[in-house]
Amino acid sequence: MCQWCMKHGAGGKWYMNAKNYSNELADSLLAREYLTEQWRNFENIYIRKIMGFSSIDLGYKLQMPIIGKLLKWNAEKMIHSDSKNRKAVRGDGHFGQVIPLEDAKVILGNLAAEPIIENYCMCRWMQRGIKECCCINFGQLSGVIEKLPRFIPQNLQYKISREEAIERIEKHNKRGYIASVWFQPVPYINAICSCENPECGGMRLRSDFGLHTVYKSEYAIKVNPDKCQACGMCVQKCQFGSLKLVPSLKRVIVDPMKCWGCGICRHACKHDALEIVPRESIPGLRGIY
Ligand code: SF4
Ligand code: SF4
Numbered sequence: 001m002c003q004w005c006m007k008h009g010a011g012g013k014w015y016m017n018a019k020n021y022s023n024e025l026a027d028s029l030l031a032r033e034y035l036t037e038q039w040r041n042f043e044n045i046y047i048r049k050i051m052g053f054s055s056i057d058l059g060y061k062l063q064m065p066i067i068g069k070l071l072k073w074n075a076e077k078m079i080h081s082d083s084k085n086r087k088a089v090r091g092d093g094h095f096g097q098v099i100p101l102e103d104a105k106v107i108l109g110n111l112a113a114e115p116i117i118e119n120y121c122m123c124r125w126m127q128r129g130i131k132e133c134c135c136i137n138f139g140q141l142s143g144v145i146e147k148l149p150r151f152i153p154q155n156l157q158y159k160i161s162r163e164e165a166i167e168r169i170e171k172h173n174k175r176g177y178i179a180s181v182w183f184q185p186v187p188y189i190n191a192i193c194s195c196e197n198p199e200c201g202g203m204r205l206r207s208d209f210g211l212h213t214v215y216k217s218e219y220a221i222k223v224n225p226d227k228c229q230a231c232g233m234c235v236q237k238c239q240f241g242s243l244k245l246v247p248s249l250k251r252v253i254v255d256p257m258k259c260w261g262c263g264i265c266r267h268a269c270k271h272d273a274l275e276i277v278p279r280e281s282i283p284g285l286r287g288i289y
């Protein structure tokens with residue numbers, strides 16, 4: 001289990017704790033006000049400014065010997081903040097974790113608070129200029145987003161039932177989009193995204209600046225060498241370059257440090273040679289999220 005499970009998981013995974021989806025928790029955190037402020041200013045928070053800092057030359061600044069360490073420490077503190085003084089316009093208290101399809105289905109089927117909506121992905125809009133409807137939001141965030149027309153698809157049904165939400169996440173996942181679940185603000189959970197790397201702002205902040213805006217999943221992939229037929233189909237599916245076909249071995253091998261445990265590669269395997277296993281069951285990956 002990651003440190004967020006220890007803190008907010010009540011003995012299990014943080015995103016499997018029903019309390020973190022409740023209206024009572026949202027009200028106690030003034031989530032509606034926080035989310036309104038955050039989503040009204042989304043582009044300013046995550047593009048022109050990142051965690052309160054100007055994004056211009058941020059990579060360079062973060063590499064400076066002392067100032068860089070201080071900036072990074074401060075940014076991590078903001079991202080993971082559960083303080084009453086956190087500011088939505090800095091993106092405080094907002095981070096997520098990659099999850100496999102199985103866990104996304106449990107959340108949407110049982111835990112997510114209604115109403116549920118599916119709206120435009122802001123990362124793809126900000127980074128590629130395209131509007132794609134693939135972010136599933138729920139609970140108090142749904143009502144906040146509905147009041148902001150630029151996030152709402154015009155020709156698609158965006159208010160969806162639990163069953164429709166499960167169908168949609170399954171479709172996105174099989175297409176190769178990575179499921180992720182989000183605190184906003186910590187520890188209130190109200191979103192399951194379907195991301196691509198590196199368009200996802202969270203993954204971008206992690207890969208470019210080393211900031212923990214999104215964590216690897218609680219799982220990692222395992223290849224069954226007896227079943228693998230070395231077709232190479234899974235290699236093309238992995239967005240993190242963690243699978244490699246080795247012709248002399250007649251199978252794929254995994255670079256475990258690169259694997260995010262999203263489980264997407266499994267959809268490509270016709271030989272049932274890939275499975276996800278708990279990250280903690282692999283000694284070299286324990287504690288690495
Ligand atoms: S986190 Fe993923 S799905 Fe959500 S807005 Fe960003 S890329 Fe889109
Ligand atoms: S190898 Fe790991 S990171 Fe790559 S698709 Fe499979 S589970 Fe995801």
Ligand code: SF4
Pocket residue numbers: 223227228229230231232233234235251252268269270271272273274
């Ligand atoms: S898709 Fe399955 S059979 Fe093909 S290389 Fe990957 S693990 Fe092996």
